[in-house]
Amino acid sequence: MALDRWESRLEDLFQGRPYDMLDAALSDTVGKFPVDIQPFKDMIEGMRLDLKKSRYKNFDELYLYCYYVAGTVGLMSVPVMGIAPESQATTESVYNAALSLGIANQLTNILRDVGEDARRGRVYLPQDELAQAGLSDEDIFAGKVTDKWRNFMKNQIKRARMFFDEAEKGVTQLSSASRWPVWASLLLYRQILDEIEANDYDSFTKRAYVSKANKITALPLAYARSLIGPSKISSKVL
Numbered sequence: 001m002a003l004d005r006w007e008s009r010l011e012d013l014f015q016g017r018p019y020d021m022l023d024a025a026l027s028d029t030v031g032k033f034p035v036d037i038q039p040f041k042d043m044i045e046g047m048r049l050d051l052k053k054s055r056y057k058n059f060d061e062l063y064l065y066c067y068y069v070a071g072t073v074g075l076m077s078v079p080v081m082g083i084a085p086e087s088q089a090t091t092e093s094v095y096n097a098a099l100s101l102g103i104a105n106q107l108t109n110i111l112r113d114v115g116e117d118a119r120r121g122r123v124y125l126p127q128d129e130l131a132q133a134g135l136s137d138e139d140i141f142a143g144k145v146t147d148k149w150r151n152f153m154k155n156q157i158k159r160a161r162m163f164f165d166e167a168e169k170g171v172t173q174l175s176s177a178s179r180w181p182v183w184a185s186l187l188l189y190r191q192i193l194d195e196i197e198a199n200d201y202d203s204f205t206k207r208a209y210v211s212k213a214n215k216i217t218a219l220p221l222a223y224a225r226s227l228i229g230p231s232k233i234s235s236k237v238l
């Protein structure tokens with residue numbers, strides 16, 4: 001019911017009829033930038049899915065959930081951030097990178113929160129891959145770091161990193177003012193994966209986080225990378 005109401009407010013604010021101040025802020029943004037309503041609707045759909053589903057058969061199902069709740073945020077952001085006017089990249093490839101960053105962030109979030117989610121009876125991990133690794137829901141609820149779990153997590157982390165790599169290809173194509181914050185968020189969120197490794201894959205009892213010192217260090221690195229735009233200069237330098 002609440003989600004239905006949210007959806008009708010969304011449609012209203014896209015037509016310039018905001019209900020409250022927050023709606024008004026989004027309505028203003030929608031009037032200023034070429035934002036599409038579909039990713040917003042899809043995010044609400046993701047919330048509906050999350051209400052009725054707490055297991056994912058395979059990565060295809062998990063990917064769809066990640067698209068709904070996080071990939072959509074990437075798609076919403078690009079029209080506001082803007083693509084660099086000198087970019088030769090296709091619009092599709094930039095949206096694809098933005099989608100990948102949302103997916104990468106959500107997968108990272110899931111791998112960090114395994115214990116917290118399990119305590120709420122939820123397992124956002126592909127059931128077929130758990131089975132292939134010799135693991136079951138019971139192992140997740142028991143929360144013991146075993147070699148099977150470590151191996152499983154290594155593969156999950158590898159996949160999340162592939163999505164970050166995919167996302168990297170798009171950041172240089174964004175308008176120059178948008179590149180720094182996006183690089184910073186990418187570098188910082190990806191470091192959570194390093195922290196999960198440093199915790200010996202214990203996402204059951206530990207919440208992996210990036211230290212303040214690492215966060216501060218990431219900012220100049222992100223800034224340096226943000227200087228690279230869609231030019232001929234090799235983006236491999238930094």
Ligand SMILES: CC(C)=CCC/C(C)=C/CC/C(C)=C/CC/C(C)=C/COP(=O)(O)OP(=O)(O)O
Nearest residue numbers: 070073074077097098101102105106109170171
């Ligand atoms: C790369 C290019 C070309 C553009 C950038 C496009 C952007 C900004 C993508 C980022 C999308 C993003 C920030 C997605 C959010 C993903 C995420 C981790 C959501 C987690 O939300 P919750 O589940 O509420 O978090 P908690 O579990 O911490 O409460």
